[in-house]
Amino acid sequence: MLTDNLTLWAIGYTFLGLSGGMAWIIGDALLATLPPPEQRAKVMSAYMFLVNFNIIIGPLLVALLGVGHLAFVIGALIVLLNLIMGYMVQFPQEEKSEPAHKGLKLLMQIALPIGGLLLVSLSSGSFEGSATKMLPVQAFGLGYSERMAALAAVASGAGNLVSQIVLMALLKRFTAHQLVVPGSVLLAVFALLIIPASVYTGSYYAVLFMAGGIAGALYTLVVLDVTREASSEQGMQRISCIAAFYTMGGVLGPLLAGGLMEWSLLWGYSAAMAVITLVALAFYLRFPANKAGI
Amino acid sequence: MRYKTGMNYRTNLALIIMGSLFGGIYFCVVLPLGGLLMAERGVPLWQIGLLGGIPWGATLAATLCMLCCYSATSRGGFMCFRAGLRL
Numbered sequence: 001m002l003t004d005n006l007t008l009w010a011i012g013y014t015f016l017g018l019s020g021g022m023a024w025i026i027g028d029a030l031l032a033t034l035p036p037p038e039q040r041a042k043v044m045s046a047y048m049f050l051v052n053f054n055i056i057i058g059p060l061l062v063a064l065l066g067v068g069h070l071a072f073v074i075g076a077l078i079v080l081l082n083l084i085m086g087y088m089v090q091f092p093q094e095e096k097s098e099p100a101h102k103g104l105k106l107l108m109q110i111a112l113p114i115g116g117l118l119l120v121s122l123s124s125g126s127f128e129g130s131a132t133k134m135l136p137v138q139a140f141g142l143g144y145s146e147r148m149a150a151l152a153a154v155a156s157g158a159g160n161l162v163s164q165i166v167l168m169a170l171l172k173r174f175t176a177h178q179l180v181v182p183g184s185v186l187l188a189v190f191a192l193l194i195i196p197a198s199v200y201t202g203s204y205y206a207v208l209f210m211a212g213g214i215a216g217a218l219y220t221l222v223v224l225d226v227t228r229e230a231s232s233e234q235g236m237q238r239i240s241c242i243a244a245f246y247t248m249g250g251v252l253g254p255l256l257a258g259g260l261m262e263w264s265l266l267w268g269y270s271a272a273m274a275v276i277t278l279v280a281l282a283f284y285l286r287f288p289a290n291k292a293g294i
Numbered sequence: 295m296r297y298k299t300g301m302n303y304r305t306n307l308a309l310i311i312m313g314s315l316f317g318g319i320y321f322c323v324v325l326p327l328g329g330l331l332m333a334e335r336g337v338p339l340w341q342i343g344l345l346g347g348i349p350w351g352a353t354l355a356a357t358l359c360m361l362c363c364y365s366a367t368s369r370g371g372f373m374c375f376r377a378g379l380r381l
Contacts (some may be wrong), residue, residue, distance in 0.1 A: 004335045009328050010348050017352025020321050025357050027310045034303055047311050054315055058322020067330045075323030078316050085313035090306055107358075125350075132322055133329040133346035140333045153326050244357045250350030258343015265339075 023086060025243050030089075048220050049164045055157030055212075059132065063150035110237045114226050116284035118245040120180055121222045123280035125249025127187065127215035127273050130257045131156040134269060135208060141265045142198060155205040156212025163213030167220055176224035183218045184281040190214055191273035195266055211273075219246060252276065325349070 003009070035043045058075070065071040111118060132153050139149035170179060190211035197207035219242075226238040253276065260268030325346065332342045 004331060004337075006332070006337065006341065006345065009332075009345055012324075013328070013345065013348040014352045016321065016324060017349030017354075018356050020317060020349065021353030021356035023317055024314065024353065027314050030310055031307060034307060043307060047314070050311055051314050051318055054318030054322050058319045058324075059326045061319075061323050062326050062330070067327060067334065071323055071327055075320045075327075078323075079320035082313045082316035082320070085309045085316065089309045089313065129350050130343075130346065132325040134343060136326045137329045137333045137339065137342055140330060141339075146330050146334065149330060150326050153322070157322070240357065244354060247350050247354040247357060251347040251354060254343040254346030254350075255340075256343070258340045258346065261339045261343070268339075 021247065023082075025240060028239055028243060044223065048216075048223075049161065052157065052161040052164060052216060055128075055132065055160055056154055059136065059150045059153035059157065062136075063147045063154060067146050107241070110241050114238060114241065116287040117180070117222050117226055118241060119280035119283045120184060121219060121242045122245045122249035122252070123184065123187065123273075123277040124215045124218040124222065125246035126253030126256075126276045127191070127211065127249075128156075128160070128219070128253075129247075129250025130253035130269070130273070131208075131212055131215070133254050134257045134261065138261065138265060138269050139204075141261075144201075151205070152208055155208040156215075159209035159211065159213030160216030162209075163217040164220060166213070167217045171224070176221045176228070179221050180218070180225060180284065181281065183214055183221055184277055184284070187211065187214045187218060188274045188277040188281070191270045191277065194270045198266055249276070321349070 031043060031047050061074060062071050065074065135152040135156060136149040139152040140146060144152075167179075190207055193207045194204070194211065197203040222242055223239060226242055253272065256272040256276065257269045260272045262268065264271075329342055329346060332345065333339075
C-alpha cells in the first residue's frame with residue numbers, strides 16, 4: 001500500500017522533480033541543437049508529438065490499474081527503460097566557442113528581451129502542471145470514481161497530443177508569432193468553460209480535451225517563436241529560459257488552483273487558470289517579443 | 295557536431311526522445327496517483343496543490359542551477375543529464 005504520509009510524498013516528489021528536470025532540460029537542449037538547422041523544426045515537432053503520449057499513458061495507467069501500488073510499480077519499471085536509454089545517449093564533442101556570461105547576468109541577458117513570451121509559457125505550464133494533478137482531484141470531488149477522475153488528466157493530455165497535429169497544419173498558413181495571442185485568449189475561455197461544461201460528463205471531458213490541447217499548443221508556439229532567427233546557442237539558451245518559466249507555471253498552477261479549489265471546487269480551478277493566462281497575455285501584449293529584440 | 299564514436303545522430307536523437315517519453319510516463323503516473331490518494335484520504339485541497347507544485351519546483355531549481363552554471367550542451371550539462379537519470 002502506498003504511504004499517505006505527506007512528508008514522504010514531498011521528499012519523493014522533490015527527487016522526481018530534480019532528476020526529471022535535469023534530464024528534461026538537457027534532453028530538450030540536445031534535441032534543439034543536435035540536428036542540422038534545416039531539420040530542427042521537424043525534429044522538435046516530432047519530439048513534442050511523441051513526448052505528449054506520456055501525459056496520456058501515465059494517467060491512463062492510473063485509470064486502468066486504480067490508485068494502488070501496481071500503477072506505481074509499473075511506472076517504476078517504465079522509468080528503468082528511461083535509465084537504460086539515457087545511459088546509451090552519446091554526447092557530441094564540445095565545439096570551441098567564445099566564453100559566455102554565466103549566472104544571473106546570463107539569465108537576465110536572455111530573459112529580458114523575451115519577457116512576454118516567458119509569461120505565456122508560464123501560463124501554459126500552469127495549466128499543464130495542474131492538469132495532471134488537480135483535474136483528477138476536481139473530477140473526484142465532483143463525484144466521479146477514481147478511475148474516471150484519472151481520465152480527466154487523460155482527456156487534457158489527449159487534447160495536447162492532437163493539438164500538435166492541428167498546429168502543424170495551422171503553421172502552414174500562420175506564423176507562430178501570430179498565433180500566440182489567439183491561443184492565450186482561447187486557453188482562458190476554455191478554462192472558464194469547464195464550469196458550465198461540468199454539468200454533463202461528455203461536455204466536461206470535451207472541454208478538458210480542448211483546454212489541454214490549447215495549453216500544449218501554446219508551449220510549442222512559444223518555443224517556435226523564440227527560436228525563429230536565433231542561432232543554435234541563442235535558441236538553446238532561450239529554450240532553457242522558456243522551460244524555466246514553464247516549470248515555474250507548474251509550481252504556481254497547482255498551488256493557486258489548490259488554494260482556490262478549497263474555496264470552490266468547480267470555480268477555483270477555472271478562476272486560477274483564467275487569471276494566470278490573462279495576466280500573462282496582458283504582459284505579452286504590453287511587451288511583445290517583436291518589439292523587444294527578437 | 296562531432297561524436298567521439300561513429301554513432302548515427304538519428305540513433306542518438308531516438309534514444310533521447312524515447313528516454314524522455316518513458317521518463318515522462320513515470321512523472322505522469324506518480325502525479326495523479328499522489329493527488330487521488332490524498333483526495334481519497336481527505337487531505338485539504340490546498341495541501342494537494344502545494345504537493346503538486348513540489349516536483350515542478352525541484353525541476354525549476356535544477357533548471358536554474360544548470361542555466362547558471364553550465365551551457366546545457368557542455369560537458370557539465372551532460373554530467374547533469376546522467377546525474378538526473380541516476381536520481
